[in-house]
Amino acid sequence: MKFETKAIWVGQEADKATGATIVPIYQTSTFTQEEVNKHKGYEYSRVGNPTRTALDTCLASLEEGKYGLTFSSGLAAEHAILSVLHPGDHVIVPEDMYGGTYRLIKEIFEPVNIKFTFTDFTDMELIRKSFLPSTKMVWIETPTNPTLKIFDIKAISEISHKKNASVVVDNTFLSPYFQKPLKLGADIVVHSTTKYINGHSDLIGGAIILNSKELYDKILLVQKSIGAVPSPFDSWLTLRGVKTLAVRMRQHEQNAFQVARFLQQQPNVSEVFFPGLESHPGHAIAKKQMTGFGGVVSFKIKGGLAESNNFFKKLKIFQLADSLGGVESLANYSALMTHDYFPKELRKKIGVSDNLIRLSVGIEHIDDLLADLQNALNQ
Numbered sequence: 001m002k003f004e005t006k007a008i009w010v011g012q013e014a015d016k017a018t019g020a021t022i023v024p025i026y027q028t029s030t031f032t033q034e035e036v037n038k039h040k041g042y043e044y045s046r047v048g049n050p051t052r053t054a055l056d057t058c059l060a061s062l063e064e065g066k067y068g069l070t071f072s073s074g075l076a077a078e079h080a081i082l083s084v085l086h087p088g089d090h091v092i093v094p095e096d097m098y099g100g101t102y103r104l105i106k107e108i109f110e111p112v113n114i115k116f117t118f119t120d121f122t123d124m125e126l127i128r129k130s131f132l133p134s135t136k137m138v139w140i141e142t143p144t145n146p147t148l149k150i151f152d153i154k155a156i157s158e159i160s161h162k163k164n165a166s167v168v169v170d171n172t173f174l175s176p177y178f179q180k181p182l183k184l185g186a187d188i189v190v191h192s193t194t195k196y197i198n199g200h201s202d203l204i205g206g207a208i209i210l211n212s213k214e215l216y217d218k219i220l221l222v223q224k225s226i227g228a229v230p231s232p233f234d235s236w237l238t239l240r241g242v243k244t245l246a247v248r249m250r251q252h253e254q255n256a257f258q259v260a261r262f263l264q265q266q267p268n269v270s271e272v273f274f275p276g277l278e279s280h281p282g283h284a285i286a287k288k289q290m291t292g293f294g295g296v297v298s299f300k301i302k303g304g305l306a307e308s309n310n311f312f313k314k315l316k317i318f319q320l321a322d323s324l325g326g327v328e329s330l331a332n333y334s335a336l337m338t339h340d341y342f343p344k345e346l347r348k349k350i351g352v353s354d355n356l357i358r359l360s361v362g363i364e365h366i367d368d369l370l371a372d373l374q375n376a377l378n379q
């Protein structure tokens with residue numbers, strides 16, 4: 001079955017009890033048992049709920065993995081993955097990463113003695129040199145937020161497996177429609193389903209997809225013990241969003257391409273970041289490991305915070321807001337929004353400068369989006 005068909009039908013067969021064509025919202029905390037320990041597969045909704053199972057199954061199928069697990073946020077999913085580590089274990093992570101992941105590492109995992117080495121993942125030699133005998137995991141996020149650097153999933157997975165380390169890929173920016181990390185050699189895929197997978201900016205959610213039964217059991221135990229699970233309603237909304245993932249991603253990408261090319265021609269713009277542009281340093285790897293370039297475009301406006309604020313104020317369609325991946329276009333000032341937790345020097349090193357603006361290009365009509373940007377850039 002092809003991606004578009006799976007998004008609509010896998011895990012979502014007509015309800016056996018009632019014939020409901022669409023998966024019902026099983027809004028219940030508990031399930032009546034026939035006898036002690038005899039039930040229809042569900043006991044208590046922290047552990048499992050049929051609406052959530054439908055979502056888990058569908059997402060696993062879209063990533064071409066065996067197991068899917070969904071969470072109440074992307075960060076809860078990331079927390080569950082890192083929770084399988086033990087004090088003294090070492091993880092290699094990119095310097096470029098989502099601000100919340102960086103904070104999770106600094107505030108929650110480093111204090112309990114999980115060790116992290118931050119390095120530049122565009123340099124394979126630096127990654128190779130970062131391995132220690134205690135390295136258990138390598139964490140990849142590609143394309144990165146917000147500068148859209150591209151890291152080579154296949155090459156990094158090969159080195160990591162030689163060292164017996166598991167590879168995690170945060171696939172939030174592309175969704176399984178444009179990138180399937182498990183097929184490229186990764187062991188675990190993690191998503192903030194808040195973004196493209198749900199796609200409508202109306203909930204917070206996360207997901208993990210993987211093939212190893214051993215890792216699945218460990219993460220499942222964390223999920224069951226901590227309980228950061230999505231509600232039946234959020235699971236249902238996410239499923240509803242997933243049905244249109246393919247068509248949305250195609251339109252996001254088409255609009256993003258046009259926005260990137262438009263920005264390149266603007267006198268008030270000094271640099272444009274979009275992996276689909278041939279001038280992008282990661283373009284060759286992007287073409288190899290992705291089937292599309294996504295819907296996020298970042299750029300440097302000439303000036304700094306004042307010029308950026310002028311731009312944001314003049315926007316009418318693009319909203320100044322955190323987040324990305326919804327059908328509506330958003331603009332973000334990374335240095336003081338998504339990346340405000342980063343130390344200033346690290347922000348500077350990874351290119352999150354005071355004039356960097358990230359656009360999540362929505363699926364409104366491209367003419368309206370370009371007119372909005374044109375008007376806001378004419379200062």
Ligand SMILES: *Cc1c(COP(=O)(O)O)cnc(C)c1O
Nearest residue numbers: 073074075098100172192194205
């Ligand atoms: C948003 C985001 C997260 C965190 O997900 P939440 O759903 O906000 O908890 C993790 N990684 C990336 C790349 C993100 O964009």
